[in-house]
Amino acid sequence: LIESTHPVLILGEMSCNTFFCMIGVCFFILSLHLLSVVAGLSVGDTDEKIDRSESCTSDESKDGECDWSYESGDGSVSEEGSTCTLYLAESSIPGAGLGIFSAIDRKEGDIVGNGDVIIPVIDFVYHMSADYKFNPSFHFDPTTNYVWDGREFGLQYETALVNNGVAAFAPGLDCAINCHLGLLNVDKTPPVYDTGNLHRSKDPGAGGFTPYRNSSTVVTAFIPAGGELFKSYGNDYFLTRKSLELVPVWEDYPQAEEFVGLFNKLWDDELSHLSFGAVSDLWNLVYEFPLRSRLFNALPKNMEEFEEVILKGIRAILQPHFTRDLSYLKQHGRCVDNIISQPSNLKQAGRGAFATRHLSRDEIVTGAPLIWFPNGDYFKMYEGNWSSQVDPPDIKNQAGSQIFLNYCWTHAESTLFLCPYGSGVQYINHNQSLANIRVQWTEDGEMGHMAKRLVEHPEKMFPKANPGLSLEFIATRDIAPGEELFFDYGDAWEKAWNAHVTLWVPDKNHSQYQSAREWNEEFPNAVLRTVQEQVKEPYPDHFMFRCLKEIGAYDVTVEEALELWSEVRTVGLPCSIQERHMTGGEHQYIVHFLPDPDYESNLDELGLGADEGGQLWWMETDWIVREAIKVADVPYTTDMQMKKAFRHPMGIPDEIFPAAW
Numbered sequence: 001l002i003e004s005t006h007p008v009l010i011l012g013e014m015s016c017n018t019f020f021c022m023i024g025v026c027f028f029i030l031s032l033h034l035l036s037v038v039a040g041l042s043v044g045d046t047d048e049k050i051d052r053s054e055s056c057t058s059d060e061s062k063d064g065e066c067d068w069s070y071e072s073g074d075g076s077v078s079e080e081g082s083t084c085t086l087y088l089a090e091s092s093i094p095g096a097g098l099g100i101f102s103a104i105d106r107k108e109g110d111i112v113g114n115g116d117v118i119i120p121v122i123d124f125v126y127h128m129s130a131d132y133k134f135n136p137s138f139h140f141d142p143t144t145n146y147v148w149d150g151r152e153f154g155l156q157y158e159t160a161l162v163n164n165g166v167a168a169f170a171p172g173l174d175c176a177i178n179c180h181l182g183l184l185n186v187d188k189t190p191p192v193y194d195t196g197n198l199h200r201s202k203d204p205g206a207g208g209f210t211p212y213r214n215s216s217t218v219v220t221a222f223i224p225a226g227g228e229l230f231k232s233y234g235n236d237y238f239l240t241r242k243s244l245e246l247v248p249v250w251e252d253y254p255q256a257e258e259f260v261g262l263f264n265k266l267w268d269d270e271l272s273h274l275s276f277g278a279v280s281d282l283w284n285l286v287y288e289f290p291l292r293s294r295l296f297n298a299l300p301k302n303m304e305e306f307e308e309v310i311l312k313g314i315r316a317i318l319q320p321h322f323t324r325d326l327s328y329l330k331q332h333g334r335c336v337d338n339i340i341s342q343p344s345n346l347k348q349a350g351r352g353a354f355a356t357r358h359l360s361r362d363e364i365v366t367g368a369p370l371i372w373f374p375n376g377d378y379f380k381m382y383e384g385n386w387s388s389q390v391d392p393p394d395i396k397n398q399a400g401s402q403i404f405l406n407y408c409w410t411h412a413e414s415t416l417f418l419c420p421y422g423s424g425v426q427y428i429n430h431n432q433s434l435a436n437i438r439v440q441w442t443e444d445g446e447m448g449h450m451a452k453r454l455v456e457h458p459e460k461m462f463p464k465a466n467p468g469l470s471l472e473f474i475a476t477r478d479i480a481p482g483e484e485l486f487f488d489y490g491d492a493w494e495k496a497w498n499a500h501v502t503l504w505v506p507d508k509n510h511s512q513y514q515s516a517r518e519w520n521e522e523f524p525n526a527v528l529r530t531v532q533e534q535v536k537e538p539y540p541d542h543f544m545f546r547c548l549k550e551i552g553a554y555d556v557t558v559e560e561a562l563e564l565w566s567e568v569r570t571v572g573l574p575c576s577i578q579e580r581h582m583t584g585g586e587h588q589y590i591v592h593f594l595p596d597p598d599y600e601s602n603l604d605e606l607g608l609g610a611d612e613g614g615q616l617w618w619m620e621t622d623w624i625v626r627e628a629i630k631v632a633d634v635p636y637t638t639d640m641q642m643k644k645a646f647r648h649p650m651g652i653p654d655e656i657f658p659a660a661w
């Protein structure tokens with residue numbers, strides 16, 4: 001049709017009819033291959049690999065292999081310990097808020113930052129449902145985008161619903177690390193369980209802070225200086241959000257590489273007579289195909305990027321777009337590695353924050369964006385049947401408060417609560433006489449801070465959990481490396497703590513208390529008593545047994561059991577020990593599985609359907625190895641969940657508290 005009405009157009013060596021014919025052939029072949037990639041089919045020669053064997057010179061190789069390190073932002077590398085190596089700054093992902101950036105090159109296996117606390121948020125939906133004015137499915141939940149599955153951090157035994165009852169608020173690096181599924185470069189390690197050597201029988205500070213600390217960020221792929229840190233949120237995060245419907249998910253990036261490889265093979269086999277310009281025009285038509293998809297958005301935008309993918313892989317074209325100059329980070333970012341956690345000099349405080357380097361008077365020690373809660377009801381935990389959660393909690397009887405409360409700020413003249421997320425901030429303890437840190441609002445426009453929020457009614461912050469507020473922590477004097485950091489939590493906090501210490505009475509019944517974690521470490525191979533033996537020699541009331549068992553398959557071996565328990569997500573099932581005997585010099589046991597409030601979730605762990613699971617609770621196992629049985633704390637019995645554990649928010653200083661609030 002074009003040729004019948006217009007002169008023949010020349011594109012490279014091709015006339016229009018040849019060009020559009022080739023487009024049709026190319027789309028046909030690419031479409032077939034794309035279907036095979038997505039559906040897992042095999043069409044033609046799909047085993048073609050991208051050839052990188054000639055993609056670097058001997059000068060670029062290390063130990064005979066290509067070195068695909070990317071150039072640093074400005075070519076400089078900070079000396080660890082003397083200058084900042086980690087920054088909080090505006091994310092390189094448009095609209096993603098703040099992000100974490102490395103100021104030095106980091107290789108796989110490196111530890112980033114100085115470890116953060118993990119704060120359990122326990123049975124949050126259950127307790128929020130106590131107020132029938134709220135629908136748990138629709139009410140404003142500030143924690144939604146700031147918590148992780150608690151099992152990822154080993155928090156599952158804090159609740160009866162071990163598979164979905166506890167979330168993990170990680171208010172350090174994790175809250176600010178964004179996700180780019182094509183450029184994942186860090187992951188999180190489980191926290192260390194540490195009660196600060198406080199004992200519930202003699203220390204009023206026991207249970208007043210989260211015992212989950214030093215959760216470290218570990219590098220999983222090379223990060224250049226200036227590069228932003230990315231960890232996986234999982235595909236579902238993108239698949240379930242309408243606004244992210246065209247953002248590539250994890251599998252799209254390797255499929256895009258394979259797609260590029262097919263086009264490159266087509267170029268070599270069928271289009272080798274064409275000029276670079278002609279093939280470039282053809283690729284541009286492929287990339288600009290009007291029916292967009294996640295996969296198409298992962299493809300190289302032009303032939304320059306196309307060739308880069310062939311030589312170095314798809315990360316090579318992504319990294320430059322997500323790397324900031326170090327000069328930008330120094331000017332606009334906030335250093336987040338000035339603080340390290342160590343045992344506090346305050347006896348009842350557990351861990352404290354210490355300076356990693358010299359800090360000058362009026363220097364910004366760190367910055368912390370804030371999430372907000374309209375009122376304190378979000379932190380309340382009510383009386384009720386927490387184990388089954390069949391009946392709603394009793395809103396008239398508050399049983400306690402989430403430990404989360406101790407890490408948030410409020411003011412006597414407002415219902416508002418602000419919770420900072422910044423690396424190391426949660427370790428800074430209270431001391432009015434030794435305070436060497438003060439807080440101030442960040443400058444308008446810096447770190448996402450919007451000064452207008454300070455003169456508006458708080459209702460203007462709805463519905464965002466992050467309202468655009470940020471605090472800076474400022475040194476009030478010169479601080480030496482290794483010196484502990486303190487700030488003033490306010491008179492209300494001081495008064496509440498002093499009253500707690502005065503009224504606190506040691507519990508003699510707890511003098512011999514030992515947590516299940518501590519018991520397992522001290523007696524890893526202890527002979528376990530049967531239910532008959534426990535009549536005369538019972539275990540502590542806060543102990544329970546959890547067992548591993550593969551139903552309908554072979555028993556768990558010693559090696560398999562040790563490997564499973566080493567995985568932080570492993571839960572096991574409640575069980576009781578019925579019999580014990582010795583075989584081959586090792587004890588083995590017969591156990592009964594017990595009713596579990598998290599029944600349906602645990603069926604998945606066992607690989608059972610609902611019908612099979614119905615027989616589970618009276619089922620007797622064959623002989624299982626000792627390593628398949630673990631002692632665990634009964635839910636809601638750890639120090640952190642004692643009803644007399646100290647709870648009180650920090651105070652927003654009067655001098656920075658907005659009158660509009």
